[in-house]
Amino acid sequence: MGTRLPSLVLGVGGSAALLAYFLVRGPYWEGVALVAAVLLPAGLILYGGDARRRARALxxxxxxxxxxxxxxxxAKAHLESRLAELTTLNELGVAISSTLDLDALIDVSLESIVRHLRFxxxxxxxxxxxRGVLTHGRTVxxxxxxxxIIGALETPVDAEESLLGQLARAEGPMLFEDVGDDPFEPNRQLAEALGVTSFLGTPLVTKSATVGVLAVDNRLSGRDVSRSDGPLLYTLGSLIAGAIENARxxxxxxxxxxxxxxxxxxxxxALAGAIEEAQAARAVAEAASATKSQFLSNVSHELRTPLTSVIGFAKLVRKRLDxxxxxxxxxxxxxxxxxxxRAMRQVGDNLGIMVAEGERLTTLINDVLDLAKIEAGRLEWRDGPVDVGEILERATAATAALFEQTGLELVVDIEAGLPATRGDRDRLIQVAINLLSNAVKFTPSGSVTISARRSGDEIVVAVADTGIGIAAEDHDRVWEQFGQAGDTLTDKPRGTGLGLPISRQIVEHHGGRxxxxxxxxxxxxxxxSLPIREGPSEA
Known part of the structure; x- marks a missing residue:
């Protein structure tokens, strides 16, 4: 009732005025005045109610x-924050893979944290x-x-009252507040030198060992550091710690x-004629080579951990976006x-690039691991019946997308009735895929033919292309680790130069060439070539 009162007052007032007007006009206008007095208030009330409903709906x-x-x-702000975190993780992964110089590694890590995060x-x-001290300080x-000052700073790790010592002994991130009022004089001096009253830190832990500490603050912008940033900082610190240990x-x-x-x-x-010492030196060199191979294996495993996180987070963010x-x-x-x-499209495209490049880098790391395992004699082989025709079919199916993208023709020519042999089926598929992929990389146009024929007691597989070809002086180089034919300054396809050396060692393990x-x-x-065998492989 209250909401219709203005309309009712307006209707009654208007009707009274109109009625008075018609009554003054004379007796002939009394009927018209009566009808107007009845209908006008109702119309005004209905119009007013409809207008209010429209306004309420708006x-x-x-x-x-x-x-x-x-x-x-x-949601956009949250997405930008997650993208900054993923970018930082990606840059740290790139830093880990690009240098083993300790100072350069620390500088790149610090720059990545400051550039993308809220510090x-x-x-x-x-x-x-x-010496049991925190030292070798670096900052961005x-x-x-x-x-x-930070470069010259040295703090005992076991100092009970030292904030940095507490951080080094901690099991997770710590937020230090009101540092300027700390009763321990060295802590107050540190706060005064840094110009802060609070900072966030985390121990750098890898394989249950602390290799250093990481601290951040917002002195320049005046923003408070948040305890909620601790878990992310700890994750970044763990990646940096692994890289530092590998660099050491x-x-x-x-x-x-x-x-x-x-x-x-x-x-x-001094002792050119001492055969015994020469043999001892050779043994030492072989031991050093084995240590280097073990180091290469360790680094490859450390690389795959952050890469898995980067790829997983990128896929998750893309799924949440969509x-x-x-x-x-x-x-x-x-x-x-x-x-x-445009921004929405670019975000999706950039995430797709992150996933694709992460998976490409994972493939390269797997090649390095395979090579290290083969050289160390630790690669696992699965001996079993092998159908060469089925192996080549699997390889062509796996590389079909490459031929669709490049427009090259793929010709498959497998002799009927090839006998079965024995070997590691998955590794032989890997060999065929490597050869087909290389053929596509170095064939701008034309076709690639894969064939299989029996030759005496062997099965010979061939992958032929109509590509650029290889000069005779480069034939030996293609079998070298990390070696590729041609001028390194030309615009040739990318790769590590490991595919052919790995493939050759796999074939030779099976008794072929x-x-x-x-x-x-x-x-x-x-x-x-693969020898035709019916019994278990002797390799």
Whole structure:
């Protein structure tokens, strides 16, 4: 009743005025006055009620739109935060794989943290195990004077009252507040030098051992550091710790290698005719080579851990974008704002690139691991019946997408009635895939032919292409580890140069051989043979 009172007053007042007007006009207008007095209030009341309903509906729609925009903004902010974290993880993974220089590794890690996360400055100090102190401090975001102070800083790890010592002994991230009022004088001096009252830190832990500490603050922007950033900082610290330990191991190996080489050179120059010492030096060199192979295996395993996280997070973010974030963005808003539509498309494309490049790097790491295992004699072989025709079919199916992308013709020519043999089926498929992939890389146009024929007591498989060919002087180089034919300055396909050496060792393990027939401009033909065996492999 209360909501209709204004309309009712308006209707009654208007009707009274109209009635008075018609009554003054004379007796002939009394009927008209009566009808107007009855109908006018009802019309005004109905019109007023309908207008209020429309206004209320518009207000409700506005509230819904504003709520949707707020949710979209919040989702965008969350997405940007997750992308920053993924970018930092990716950069750390690249840093780990690109250098084993300790100082360069620390600098790149600190720069990545400051560039992408919510911190103004970052500091790392390393544990000197022999002296029991935190030292070798490096920082990003600080002035040259402060960087010099941090570089000269040394703090005992076992100092009970030292904040940095507490951090080094901690099992997780720690938030330090009101540091300027700390009763321990060295802590107050540290806070004064840094110009902060609070900072967030984490121990750098790998394989249950602390190799240093990582601390961050927001001194320049004045923002408070948050305890909620601790888990992410701990994850980043674990990746950095593994990289630091690997860099130290590499430095030790290189130092040992340099020392051994120096000693061998001295002994060789002084005792050229001493056969016994020469044999001892050879044994030492072989031991160093084995240590290097073990180091390579360890580094490859350490690389796969952050890569798995990067790929997994990227796939998860892309799924959440497609299923949660993008569906709630109003289509009208996307159509009205080209920048929003372009940004949404670019985010999806960039995540796809992250996944693809991560998987490509994982494949390269697997090749390095395979090579290290083969050289160390630790590669597992699964001997069983092998159908060469079925192996080649699996390989062509696995590489079908490459031929679709390049437009090359794939010709399959397998002799009927080939006998079965024995070997590791999966490894032989790997060999065929490597040869087909190489043929596609070096064949701009034309075709690739894969064939299998029986030749005496062997089955010979050939992969022939119509590509650029290989000069005779480069034939031996293609079988070398990390070696590729041609000028390294030309725009040739990318790769590690491990596929052919690995394939050749797999074939030789089966008692076969692999060889090349090629000339520039005439294409290349790679062949390998497999002995026909009915019983278990002796290899």
């Amino acid at each position: 207000r409700e729609q506005r509230v819904i739109i504003e709520g949707t925009l707020r949710e979209t903004a919040a 103004d400055r970052a500091v790392i100090l390393l544990v000197d195990r022999e 975001g600080a002035s040259p004077e402060l960087a010099a 191991l590499y430095a030790e190996v290189e130092a040992q290698k340099a020392e051994l080489e120096r000693r061998v050179a001295q002994r060789t120059a 299923e949660v974030v993008f569906p709630v963005v109003p289509a009208a808003a996307v159509n009205a704002d080209p920048k929003l539509e 692999m060889w090349l027939e090629s000339a520039p401009g005439a294409g290349s033909t790679f062949r390998f």
